[in-house]
Amino acid sequence: MPPKSLKCKECQTEYPLEALYACSNCFGPLEVSYESFSGRDPEELKRRIQAGPNTLWRYADFLPVQRPPSGALPTGMTPLIRAERLGKELGIYELWIKSETSNPTHSFKDRVVAVAMARGLELGFDTFACASTGNLANAVAAHAAAAGVPAYVFIPSDLEREKITATAIHGARVIAVNGTYDQVNRLCSEVANERPWAFVNVNLRPYYAEGSKTLAYEVAEQLGWRLPNHVVAPVASGSLHTRIGKAFDEWRECGLVDGPLPSMHGAQAAGCSPVASAFADGEDFCRPVKPDTIARSLAIGDPADGPFALELARRTGGAIESASDDEIREGISLLAKTTGVFTETAGGVTVAVLKKLAERGAFGPGESVVATITGDGLKTPDAISDLVQVDEVEATLEAFEAIESLEVTA
Ligand SMILES: *Cc1c(COP(=O)(O)O)cnc(C)c1O
Ligand SMILES: [Zn+2]
Numbered sequence: 001m002p003p004k005s006l007k008c009k010e011c012q013t014e015y016p017l018e019a020l021y022a023c024s025n026c027f028g029p030l031e032v033s034y035e036s037f038s039g040r041d042p043e044e045l046k047r048r049i050q051a052g053p054n055t056l057w058r059y060a061d062f063l064p065v066q067r068p069p070s071g072a073l074p075t076g077m078t079p080l081i082r083a084e085r086l087g088k089e090l091g092i093y094e095l096w097i098k099s100e101t102s103n104p105t106h107s108f109k110d111r112v113v114a115v116a117m118a119r120g121l122e123l124g125f126d127t128f129a130c131a132s133t134g135n136l137a138n139a140v141a142a143h144a145a146a147a148g149v150p151a152y153v154f155i156p157s158d159l160e161r162e163k164i165t166a167t168a169i170h171g172a173r174v175i176a177v178n179g180t181y182d183q184v185n186r187l188c189s190e191v192a193n194e195r196p197w198a199f200v201n202v203n204l205r206p207y208y209a210e211g212s213k214t215l216a217y218e219v220a221e222q223l224g225w226r227l228p229n230h231v232v233a234p235v236a237s238g239s240l241h242t243r244i245g246k247a248f249d250e251w252r253e254c255g256l257v258d259g260p261l262p263s264m265h266g267a268q269a270a271g272c273s274p275v276a277s278a279f280a281d282g283e284d285f286c287r288p289v290k291p292d293t294i295a296r297s298l299a300i301g302d303p304a305d306g307p308f309a310l311e312l313a314r315r316t317g318g319a320i321e322s323a324s325d326d327e328i329r330e331g332i333s334l335l336a337k338t339t340g341v342f343t344e345t346a347g348g349v350t351v352a353v354l355k356k357l358a359e360r361g362a363f364g365p366g367e368s369v370v371a372t373i374t375g376d377g378l379k380t381p382d383a384i385s386d387l388v389q390v391d392e393v394e395a396t397l398e399a400f401e402a403i404e405s406l407e408v409t410a
Contacts, residue, residue, distance in 0.1 A: 001037050003064040006030040006206050017064060019123055019203040029304060030206050032064045042255035056111055056214035062250060064207055065118040073146045075110040076214050078102045080222040086338040090358040094368040098219055099341050105142045106376035107135035108215060108240065113143045115211030116200035125198035131188040133181050133236065133297045134163035135375055140200055141172035154184050159296060162379050180291060182302045212240045216247035219370055220257050227257050229367035232354045234346045234374055235266040235275050235320065236298040238305030245312045264312050266320035267353035269293035273322035275306045284310060294325045294383045295345040297375060319362065323352030332377060332384050342377030
């Protein structure tokens with residue numbers, strides 16, 4: 001399925017596959033469009049995928065890169081874990097956790113950077129940059145180091161220390177901007193006009209978005225070429241949520257999977273929930289907000305793909321819900337205690353919304369649910385420091401025996 005063009009999502013005008021991201025007719029967002037996905041033998045496609053590398057490049061037939069790069073950080077093929085205990089706790093028949101913590105920089109952002117950077121290098125860029133809520137900075141810095149190209153990352157100055165450290169150590173230039181992510185993003189659009197840099201989520205955004213699709217391909221392949229009934233995914237800009245839908249649609253068109261699209265549920269933090277609010281109010285557009293939440297990686301107040309996420313959730317019978325900071329912390333703790341997976345705050349948002357949906361009866365008897373856990377808990381330890389308890393004792397048997405209760409709350 002060779003990529004054909006960049007196409008405006010609003011007015012369908014087509015553009016060449018270059019570093020472009022907005023339609024010059026209507027300012028709508030551009031998206032990669034491909035030659036038709038139908039008419040290929042699905043068994044042959046399956047064999048090509050299975051014979052590919054154990055990374056997201058096994059799906060190269062569905063990506064806008066001519067040749068998978070050599071020497072890139074191995075990204076993707078993260079585990080899909082059957083969460084029996086959490087499923088039982090929440091009354092979900094078949095629950096799966098897609099754990100993105102095992103990517104090279106411990107979040108799903110490695111996928112979007114792998115694809116955007118590969119395309120950027122093909123287009124001849126030699127300097128990479130991004131506007132980031134944290135994880136993207138981390139991924140751009142690491143992948144640039146592996147490729148031996150300089151990186152400039154722009155972040156809001158109040159980001160978690162752990163994410164800043166894990167970025168700067170790779171030699172990236174970190175520019176901490178006094179402002180919100182939305183202000184950082186606006187600044188980057190201006191810088192992108194001035195300098196010949198590849199901003200992975202600004203002028204390479206159409207290619208960046210394609211990287212998110214690989215999470216969905218993996219889920220379908222790992223389920224045995226089958227779609228789940230429901231997916232719960234966090235929503236920041238709405239790119240991941242909507243590209244999971246795009247990926248499943250492409251594979252339905254190819255005949256690699258059949259059946260309807262899963263119900264596509266979205267999860268936001270209550271302190272930054274423009275999409276969940278619009279969903280609740282029955283609106284087609286999102287009113288921008290000023291974020292105030294512990295889920296920093298989801299703190300985008302003016303989400304570019306918000307309207308498309310609303311449309312996808314409604315079309316598939318999904319919902320977009322929000323969770324408070326306390327519910328996010330409880331979600332992190334619940335996931336850790338029942339599955340052994342420690343997630344950052346964004347995953348806490350997903351689990352908290354998963355729980356709400358389950359309690360509301362959104363998942364029918366016998367239905368399968370995939371919850372996407374998009375980042376590692378070691379990135380945001382301060383968020384849950386109040387929840388963890390340690391007993392400190394002197395090194396004597398008496399001191400140990402004197403601990404009041406040794407019960408474990410599992
Ligand atoms: C970036 C990010 C997301 C989703 O972002 P979108 O902009 O909606 O694609 C989800 N979880 C984590 C941990 C992230 O870093
Ligand atoms: Zn247009």
